[in-house]
Amino acid sequence: MKLPRLVLLQVFLRSFLLQASWNYEQMQSLGLLYAVTPAFRRYYTGAALLMAYRRHLEHFNTHPYLATAVIGALLRLEEQKQQGADPGFGLSEFKAAMVAPCAAMGDAFFWGALRPLVAVAALLPAFQGFWWAPLGYLLLYNFPHLGFRALGLIRGYGGGVRVVSSLQHWRLSDWSVYCKQLLLLLLGVLAALISIAATAGLGLSGAWVLCAGPLLWAVAMLMRRKISPLLVIWVLCLLSLSWSQLR
Amino acid sequence: MTDVSGDAVGIVLARVDNRLIHGQIIESWVPALDVDCIVVANNQLAAVAFQKTLMEAAVPRGIRVSIGCIEEMVDQLKSRDLEAHRILLLFANPRDALRAYRMGILFHELNIGNLQGGKDKKRISCTVALTGDDIAQLQALEDHGVKIVLQCIPSDRRQLWRRSPD
């Protein structure tokens, strides 16, 4: 049995709500059921549908963007199982095996690298006051985001367990390192822009910009010691306020 | 960070985590401890080929990964192969950790990260739930002088495991 495109589209759209009922007991388990429901309705009816739901209502927690790859592969495996093929492992085991590495790759790439990279890229125009910076941010970020969601479902449903080699092939963990390096490059530009704007705004001579370097380093060292940025900001602000009062 | 040096090899962290390699490992522990080699000792994982492949793919280049059954990994840790590395050693449950310890991988401290909840399990922190068997294994480890520490990520508070009175 092959699912019609429309049903796959429904699964795709529903996957956006994967975390709507995130909870501490089973994380995204209900969300997974919600997403696969259009497909399961085609596979099973009546008691068999209930059985399928019961089988799948178990611990599930992965990165929301890469979840479509797991969901797609799961649907393909359900079909293969119905046709009597034996993949050599249970579907529960398959899910359990997929979630942690997908979470690791997704966390590292999307949260740890792509999001800050795009944010810093958008902050460059934002600090110059360009109103389109937030729009640019959304466009730049959601291009890969939606791309991976769609591609994940296609590769997952198309390949079943072979989705693993696609995931391996994308090498998201390596890309996250490259993205972070690019992020640091842009961060250097941003730091320079801000220091120059600040010295100009304060009416100081150009040589003062070089002070930004050690200042940054000192605060970064504080952060390494797990001091929250909020606290640092508050202390620095109080210091400069009282200094201006004293003067 | 205190180095928890094992028997001739540089194990910087020995950890029990039923999710094995995941976001907390890659994004938090590896940078915090400057780990450059992850060793996963787990018999099930070694048997399922695709899971092993995925785990390896989740680790960025430049960090060595070694996944295999417990005996294999113990041999590798004892050999000179991994001598120069800063190693993060992962187990899926306390039983495996004790087994490796008895085979001669003498870590001084065992970190407990995530152990999923379930039926007949005693929840001792937000992310850790233990069965009776788990508790017995951990106690055995403690009797060998291993410090048992509950800590999800480096910025969390280190919580010492306390033997329950029952």
Added chain:
Amino acid sequence: MELSTLGLTLAVSVVCGLDRTAAGQFMLSRPIVAAPLTGWLLGSPEAGLQIGAMLELLWLGRLPVGAAIPPDDSQVAVGCTLLAVAAQARTGMPLQAVAVASLLLGMPFGKAGQFFDRQARILNGKLLHRAEKALECGCAKSLERLHLLGMLHFALASAATLGVVVSGGWLLLPLALKTLEQPLTAVSNWLWLLFPLTGIASLLGGLKVPRGWQIFCVSFLLSLFVLVLR
């Protein structure tokens, strides 16, 4: 403050709050988007853009790894923009000073977001139990409804967080602006510099990649050179 203003802010707050975890994650919830959106709807896009940029940079380093919930930067962004726009209309002080003050007072209340978020997730646990019961009774229809109900919990949590940020700021801001009007205006340029610098430093402190510091330093010095020469 008009009722329509509050209504608009609440709508943005709920949409962004849902985007955080429950629905989509298109990153509408990031301060760089949420604050300018609020500002634009309230007729002061400039305030929104400035506050959004500051907050985004400051909290960029906070990753949602594992079970850890970061402070609710979306609601802080929306709430602080509302506070700044309202305070500026009332006092006529320069935008920078008002924005800094509302950020300083509003941000600590973001902690409330962690509490409400946890409550929403605990309530969702009840939904799961109901779903399990429904499956036992053989009623599969209610599963989808139960799942979607979780969004209501997240929406309520967002609205509650916004309420705390705005009411907390509302109480403290007039007081702070009145007593500190002169020093605030005098040093707002300095304060304005502190936010992005702390943000950049927190990112630098948290990132560990091969050759990270070298890349940053070379890029910083080169850009300085180019910008000064220009």
